[in-house]
Ligand SMILES: Nc1ncnc2c1ncn2[C@@H]1O[C@H](COP(=O)(O)OP(=O)(O)O)[C@@H](O)[C@H]1O
């Protein structure tokens with residue numbers, strides 16, 4: 001079969017050589033998606049019967065997949081005669097196939113259907129959960145098989161960043177690409193980029209230069225976190241072995257067993273809230289959460305659980321079976337009432353007023369601290385008014401944190417009321 005001659009941007013050239021893990025991370029418009037789509041077509045042309053899967057963490061429909069991009073590339077590269085575009089998949093030369101799947105639809109059983117695959121390309125990999133990576137990596141096991149990842153980095157603790165930037169596996173090639181590396185960077189995006197510099201300078205580095213997210217504009221706890229750091233309340237906070245550990249949870253999405261789940265582990269000691277640990281999982285079953293609790297020695301005898309009644313918006317109702325599963329596991333569970341509209345802002349207010357008494361164990365709370373730094377107000381740009389908290393990757397962590405602050409009670413009064421009453425702090 002003839003081999004294609006596709007011009008490749010310099011930055012991606014290292015990815016053309018075989019490697020088990022290939023990654024390209026960076027800001028918007030750097031040509032990552034186009035590059036991998038072309039390489040996939042090229043690989044399919046070179047290897048008869050190549051089987052490839054294009055993956056996202058969540059893929060509700062094929063519209064969210066790379067299918068359309070690959071189809072367009074097949075046409076623009078003039079190789080339509082070698083491919084057959086079908087409704088759900090694309091047939092490649094020699095009876096190969098390209099399919100499109102969401103990791104969240106997979107179980108440890110169903111993932112086995114991918115065992116004979118040669119390529120797995122994960123788009124928007126910053127949202128991949130560690131469960132997804134754990135399922136995928138051993139599954140793509142054929143000789144000379146490759147796993148590809150393209151992403152715009154969000155946080156250092158994200159599983160894909162941990163895997164391909166912090167502790168790289170053997171035989172990985174990873175490149176950093178940005179708009180300035182893209183020879184085909186289109187005019188529309190040129191303007192978008194310049195506008196972003198001007199209208200959204202806080203997020204520019206993340207969106208366009210591939211930097212990790214930092215504090216967002218309108219962040220609710222930015223100043224509080226800065227103060228906590230300044231006052232050395234973020235550091236090494238040991239667990240008091242004699243005191244109960246309180247676990248405050250948030251259930252993202254609809255409350256099904258595989259949604260986002262966050263937990264803050266804290267001890268209330270005198271007037272201090274000592275935050276010991278933070279857990280965040282997307283798409284993991286409840287057993288995973290229980291495993292984390294046991295692993296950290298948060299057991300029914302020494303730990304208690306708080307759950308929200310429902311999520312932040314009115315249409316997400318807490319699935320009561322979380323409560324029953326945790327009770328069945330032996331825990332004492334408190335479900336906090338639904339406070340209805342305004343609940344999210346009430347949690348923000350509670351957290352702000354308690355913040356000066358909160359201490360964080362830095363090493364284990366990193367992901368949660370990132371979320372608190374990012375949690376911010378959504379803005380109606382036209383009217384320049386706030387619309388309440390933005391619902392994004394940070395809100396589940398922030399919600400569980402807010403739950404902790406609304407559930408906080410000061411030490412019981414024994415003797416001098418004035419001594420033990422919590423101090424009033426300003427709310428702004
Ligand atoms: N190989 C290419 N051939 C033609 N146009 C390209 C190519 N790579 C990138 N582009 C142009 O650059 C734009 C951004 O590329 P894209 O792959 O979507 O970037 P990213 O995935 O990094 O955000 C595309 O919409 C396209 O116009």
Ligand SMILES: [Mg+2]
Nearest residue numbers: 032033034150
């Ligand atoms: Mg892309």
